[in-house]
Every structure is written in structure tokens, then in C-alpha cells.
Amino acid sequence: DTEVTQTPKHLVMGMTNKKSLKCEQHMGHRAMYWYKQKAKKPPELMFVYSYEKLSINESVPSRFSPECPNSSLLNLHLHALQPEDSALYLCASSGGLAGVGEQYFGPGTRLTVT
Amino acid sequence: KQEVTQIPAALSVPEGENLVLNCSFTDSAIYNLQWFRQDPGKGLTSLLLIQSSQREQTSGRLNASLDKSSGRSTLYIAASQPGDSATYLCAVLYNQGGKLIFGQGTELSVKP
Numbered sequence: 558d559t560e561v562t563q564t565p566k567h568l569v570m571g572m573t574n575k576k577s578l579k580c581e582q583h584m585g586h587r588a589m590y591w592y593k594q595k596a597k598k599p600p601e602l603m604f605v606y607s608y609e610k611l612s613i614n615e616s617v618p619s620r621f622s623p624e625c626p627n628s629s630l631l632n633l634h635l636h637a638l639q640p641e642d643s644a645l646y647l648c649a650s651s652g653g654l655a656g657v658g659e660q661y662f663g664p665g666t667r668l669t670v671t
Numbered sequence: 672k673q674e675v676t677q678i679p680a681a682l683s684v685p686e687g688e689n690l691v692l693n694c695s696f697t698d699s700a701i702y703n704l705q706w707f708r709q710d711p712g713k714g715l716t717s718l719l720l721i722q723s724s725q726r727e728q729t730s731g732r733l734n735a736s737l738d739k740s741s742g743r744s745t746l747y748i749a750a751s752q753p754g755d756s757a758t759y760l761c762a763v764l765y766n767q768g769g770k771l772i773f774g775q776g777t778e779l780s781v782k783p
Contacts, residue, residue: 561714599760599773600715613770647714657767659705662715 560584561663563648569669572638578666580631580648589631590660591623592647600647606631638670673698675763677774684751685782692746692777694761699739702767706735706746707760709776715760718746751781 561582570576580589587608592600605613606625620642622634631648645665652658674697684690694704703722707715719728719735721744727736734747748755758778762771 563714599762599776602770605770607768612768615770645712649715657702657764659717659720660771661717662707664714665712667712 561648561650561661563646563663563666565666566664567667567669569671570635570638571671572640574638575634575636577635578633578646578648578668580633580663581629582650582661582663583629584650584652584661585628586650586652586658586661587628588651588653588658589625590649590651591631591633592649592662594645594647594665604633635668638668640670643668643670673763673765673772675761675772675774677759677761677777679777680775681778681780683780683782686751686753688751688781689747689749690751690779692748692759692761692779694744694746694774696742696744696763696772698765699742700765701739702764702769704735704737704744704764705762705771706733706744707762709758709760711758718759753781753783755779756781 564579589606591603594600602615603617604623609625620637624632647665648663649660651660676695705720706718709715721728721737732749737744758776760776761774
């Protein structure tokens with residue numbers, strides 16, 4: 558089963574709200590990723606976790622806070638977002654060391670910040 | 672600077688045609704290269720992963736080749752179908768533990 562699940566599918570939030578995105582995989586992968594994708598653009602890497610430790614933070618603003626509670630779960634906590642943060646947020650996972658194996662993506666969460 | 676380029680940005684073909692999508696990269700010292708497909712508003716679907724030591728990979732009607740010396744990869748789609756319509760993304764990994772560098776994608780439309 559090469560499935561990565563993400564919830565919720567859609568999220569609308571105000572600039573003062575706090576919300577969380579959730580990602581789950583049961584493939585035994587030890588590397589997990591968050592990407593942000595704007596319309597007609599390729600995904601942009603935000604964070605990488607390798608063996609539940611944050612290994613890459615692509616200078617993402619602190620209003621985005623990742624968390625990896627265990628090897629199957631990845632969360633992205635959102636607080637005080639701006640309208641320009643509206644995008645498709647994608648989670649991915651891969652086997653072995655971060656970045657080495659084939660990356661499998663989830664369906665994404667469409668975030669709208671009002 | 673490590674860059675990945677995909678040309679053309681958009682391609683429209685009639686059903687049944689064989690077609691080639693191109694991906695070029697500026698630094699030949701890659702670790703691996705991955706081709707993805709993305710339907711509008713959806714996540715990415717991995718199509719093929721080619722390790723730096725490989726020349727090609729095949730899956731069904733898809734064949735991806737890798738020529739590191741010229742900094743190029745091609746994705747060949749045989750007997751195209753309307754269901755192949757999507758954006759195809761090429762992504763290069765330069766370093767173990769590093770990040771994928773994505774091309775801008777080729778938007779493919781296969782007309783019935």
C-alpha cells in the first residue's frame with residue numbers, strides 16, 4: 558500500500574485562527590516532508606523529518622510549526638497566517654534516509670486564509 | 672546553481688500519438704531523478720524513479736531515460752490516451768539527504 562493520507566481536504570481559516578494539518582503513512586517510511594504548492598507552480602519544500610527529527614527547515618516563517626509525533630504521523634500547526642499562505646499543502650514520505658528513496662505524495666490540503 | 676528545466680511548458684496531441692517530454696538539469700552529479708504526474712488540484716503521483724547508475728526505467732506505456740553526461744532525461748509515453756492528460760513534473764535529487772529540485776512541469780493535453 559503506497560498511500561499517504563492527509564486531513565482535512567479543504568480548510569478555510571481566518572488570520573487569527575489556529576489550525577493543524579495532519580498527514581499519515583503506514584508504509585514504514587522514516588522520512589516525511591511538507592511542501593507548499595501555489596497554482597501552476599511546482600511544489601516548494603518546507604520541512605523534512607528523518608527518523609522523527611527535523612532535518613531540513615527551508616527558512617519557513619514561524620507561523621508554520623511542524624511536528625512529528627511518531628514515525629507514521631506528521632502535523633503542520635498553523636497560526637496567524639496571511640492570505641498569501643493560501644495554497645495546496647502536500648505531505649510526502651520516502652523510505653530510508655531522507656531524500657534517498659522514491660517520494661510518495663498525499664492528495665494535499667487546500668488551504669484558504671481569509 | 673542547480674536548476675531543472677522542462678520544455679515545452681504545454682503540449683497538446685491527438686489520442687494515440689507517442690510523445691516525449693523533456694527534462695534538463697544543470698549539474699550532472701545527480702543522485703536520482705523522479706518523474707511525477709499531477710492532476711489539477713490533486714497530489715503528485717510517482718511514475719518512475721531512476722537512480723544515477725541507471726540509464727532507463729519502464730512502467731507499462733511509460734519509459735524514462737537518463738543521460739547524465741548531457742544533463743537530460745526524457746519521459747516517453749506510448750499510445751497516448753485522454754486519461755494521460757495531466758501536468759508532468761521532473762525532479763532531481765543531487766545529494767543524499769537533500770531536497771528534490773523540481774522543474775516547472777509540462778502540461779499535457781491528449782485530445783480524443
